[in-house]
Amino acid sequence: MGEPDDALILPVPEAVSATYLVPVATPPEEPAVLADMAARAVDRVVSGPARDLAKQMLAGPLMTIEAREVDDLPPLPLDLLTAFGADAPQVGRVAGASHVVTVSAGFRPGWPPAHEWSARAVAAALAGVLDADLIDAFQTQVLTVDTALRSLPDAEGRVRLTDWILIPYSPGDVPGEGMWFTTKGLGRFGLLELQTHDVPPQLTRGWGATLTGVARRLLRTWSDALEPPGEPAFLPFPATVTVTGHDIAVAYGAPPEKGSDRAAELSLTLDPSPNPDADSFLTIAPPEHYQGLPGTYYTRVCATLFGDPVR
Numbered sequence: 001m002g003e004p005d006d007a008l009i010l011p012v013p014e015a016v017s018a019t020y021l022v023p024v025a026t027p028p029e030e031p032a033v034l035a036d037m038a039a040r041a042v043d044r045v046v047s048g049p050a051r052d053l054a055k056q057m058l059a060g061p062l063m064t065i066e067a068r069e070v071d072d073l074p075p076l077p078l079d080l081l082t083a084f085g086a087d088a089p090q091v092g093r094v095a096g097a098s099h100v101v102t103v104s105a106g107f108r109p110g111w112p113p114a115h116e117w118s119a120r121a122v123a124a125a126l127a128g129v130l131d132a133d134l135i136d137a138f139q140t141q142v143l144t145v146d147t148a149l150r151s152l153p154d155a156e157g158r159v160r161l162t163d164w165i166l167i168p169y170s171p172g173d174v175p176g177e178g179m180w181f182t183t184k185g186l187g188r189f190g191l192l193e194l195q196t197h198d199v200p201p202q203l204t205r206g207w208g209a210t211l212t213g214v215a216r217r218l219l220r221t222w223s224d225a226l227e228p229p230g231e232p233a234f235l236p237f238p239a240t241v242t243v244t245g246h247d248i249a250v251a252y253g254a255p256p257e258k259g260s261d262r263a264a265e266l267s268l269t270l271d272p273s274p275n276p277d278a279d280s281f282l283t284i285a286p287p288e289h290y291q292g293l294p295g296t297y298y299t300r301v302c303a304t305l306f307g308d309p310v311r
Contacts, residue, residue, distance in 0.1 A: 007236040008270050008282075012226070013190045017106040018115045019137040020123035023076065023097030024130050028067045034101060034126065035065050041125035050152040053114045054121040063105040063118060065126075070097055077140055084166070086142040090133055094142065101126060109190025111223035116164070116188050117152060124148035139166055139184055160253035161216050164188060167208040172197055178295055181207055182281070183215050191222045195271070195281040200295040206302035213248035213305075214266065214284060217241055240267050240287065245305055264301040 028034060035058060042054050057063040070076070078091055086094070103123040107115035120136070120143075127134040128145045135142055143151075151163035165185025172180045178198035186193050194215060199207045218241060225235050245260035267287050272280040286297040 006239045008239050008268060009234050010192065010237045010270065010282075012232050012235055013109055014231070015106050016109050016113075016115060016188060016190045017104060018113075018119040018188065019102060019104045020119050021076075021135040021137055022101040022103070022123055022127045022130060022132050023070070023094050023135065024099050024101065024132050025093075025096055026098065028099055028101050028130065031065050031067060034067060037129055038065065038103075038122045038126050041129050042121055045125055045128060045149060046121045046152065048153055048155045049112070049157050050117040050121045053112075054118040054125075057105050057114070057118040058122060062107065062115070063103070063122065065122070066102045066104075067099055068102070069099055073100060076100075076135075080140040081135070081142050084139060084141040090142045093133060094135070101130070108226075108229055110226035110229070111189065111219070112153075112157065113164075113188055120148050121152055138188060141166075158253075161185075161219070161251040162212060162253070165212070165215055167211055169199070169204065169208070179204065179207075181211055183211060186215055186219065187279075189219060189222065190226075191219060192270075192280055192282045194218070194284055196284045196298075198294040199298055203295075203298055203302055206306060207298060209248050209252075210243060210264075210298075210301060210305060211284065212251045213243045213245075214241055216251040217243055217247045218268075218282070237268075239269070240265060241284075242266075243305070248305065262305050262307075264304050266301070 029037065039055060039058050042051055046054060076094055078095055081094060082091055103119050103126065105115040105119040123134045124145050133142050133144060134148060151159065153159045165183050167181060167183055169179050169181045172178055178200055181196045181199055183194045194211060196207065196211060221238065242263050242265050244263045246256050249256045249260055265287050267285050269283045269285065271283050286294055290297050
């Protein structure tokens with residue numbers, strides 16, 4: 001059976017990687033000693049699937065631990081760390097670091113994100129031993145040890161998607177035409193990030209939740225398409241998505257509530273970047289059959305999903 005004529009053809013990366021930084025104020029041990037230290041700490045503070053994956057990766061070639069002087073690295077982006085939620089003491093500790101321990105891991109795209117779970121688990125375990133914070137390099141975000149450990153999968157392998165993606169938003173390029181929303185985190189799984197233009201400013205909270213639910217639904221579709229593991233360079237992907245209240249609840253790690261079967265339809269288009277160093281996007285928009293203003297449709301979507309317009 002062939003694919004739908006309107007299916008999107010998305011690129012599939014050969015591999016995806018995760019990098020976490022642990023800035024410290026004193027010279028750390030050699031990498032081999034750090035790896036042994038990490039293995040012992042992971043046993044103490046990590047549980048469930050993340051512990052097993054982290055120990056497997058520590059023992060194999062898919063994970064590396066390095067220690068370097070700050071002067072040998074590009075400057076740490078203190079302004080971006082602040083923009084993504086770091087408080088003044090955290091920024092001060094990063095600014096005062098003399099060395100950085102780097103934990104990196106790679107894996108295939110899709111689910112589970114073994115590289116992310118393992119690298120974050122090892123970096124958090126090391127940060128706990130070294131009395132330091134850790135930086136998620138993908139999102140340029142400082143995490144405390146407790147925050148990082150809480151984000152790891154539970155005994156059943158469940159995680160909150162909101163611990164792994166952010167929804168940045170800003171005014172659009174044209175004044176008066178609404179907000180520009182994006183995701184930052186789907187690239188961890190090899191999927192393109194999402195964007196929406198012309199979102200009414202009063203829907204900031206509601207559209208952020210909606211886009212999180214869309215991300216959860218598309219991530220499931222993406223991961224299912226990549227099973228069983230193979231080496232496809234491209235995958236057909238549906239050009240429409242139906243997001244439900246259940247998708248949003250699961251993405252936030254909340255039990256489904258009354259009305260979780262409410263659903264809204266949205267379209268997807270592929271917007272590749274002409275700049276190889278810039279992000280390409282999957283753009284979320286009203287369905288093709290809709291003839292009105294995008295902002296009016298997004299207001300209707302939020303009303304449908306949440307029962308009333310969400311502001």
